[in-house]
Amino acid sequence: MLRPFFSIVVAVVLAGAAWGQxxxxxxxxxxxxFNGQDLSGWQMCLPGSDVDPGTVWRVADGVISCSGTPFGYIRTRNAYTNYRLHVEWRWSGKPGNSGVLLHISGPDRVWPKCIEGQLMSGNAGDFYSIGGTTMKERPEGGRHIPKKKESSEKPVGDWNSYDITCASDTITLVVNGVEQNRATATSVSAGMIGLQSEGAPIQFRNVYLEPLR
Structure with a gap:
């Protein structure tokens, strides 16, 4: 996910640059x-003013489909803290790269300040620190924290599940029932939640939060 940063134009209606509102x-x-019908409650964030959001993100049959180009993301309009997030995803074409963005704060840009739960094919369960975020496990001078076990992803085209627990300054990533990674002493513990458009067609469904147990 080591990509250059770009200026960004927020598509549809600008909802505010910072979750702190x-x-x-x-x-x-x-x-x-995700209500299964449209992207109510979400903000599209795409680079450039000439991008038609409908060519990047669309909803049909209870599924969010993302073309993967251009790079960008959708994010919740609200910020959240101390939750369990459930997301299901699958590759709708050739597998590639995407991710779940956690604790987004600050201005919208590609990419925003956050911690990423990686979805790159074969690497689901990795962490990336983005925009200066830190965690105890982050290597000095690095941003990538690999998953701890062999890939638990399903074959391309099958639905996968991501269960992400954010409890205070600890984030746990579980892929298809297998705990793959845990970040502690994170520098961020609240913010908006995002889904990436990052080069490959991907679909999402059943996106919801639950209270911590």
Whole structure:
């Protein structure tokens, strides 16, 4: 995910550059982030003013489909903290790169300040520190924290599950029931949640939050 940074134009309606406009929400019950019908509650963030958002992100049959180009992301309009996030994904074409962006804060850009739960094919469960975020496990001078076990991803075209627990300054990544990684002493513990467009067609469904157990 080591990519250059680009200036960004927020598609549709600019919802604000920083999550700090509203206090982060701590889920008290299950919260659907994706309603299965449209991208209500999400903000599209794409580079350039000549990009048609409908060619990058669309919703049909309860699934979010992303073309993968250009690079960018969608993010929740609200910020969240202390939750369990469930996301399902699959590659709808040749597998490639994507990710789940956690604790997004600051201005929208490619890429924003956050911690990424990697979805690159074969590497789901890796962490990336982006925009100066840190964690105890981050190597000196590096941003990549590899997963701890062999890949637990399913064959290309099958649906996978990501269960991500964000509890205070600890983030745990579970891929298809296998705990792949854990970050501790993270420098961020609240923010918006994003899904990446990063070069390959990918689909998402069943995106929701649950309270910590």
């Amino acid at each position: 509203n206090d982060p929400i701590t889920p008290k019950k299950k919260m659907q982030l």
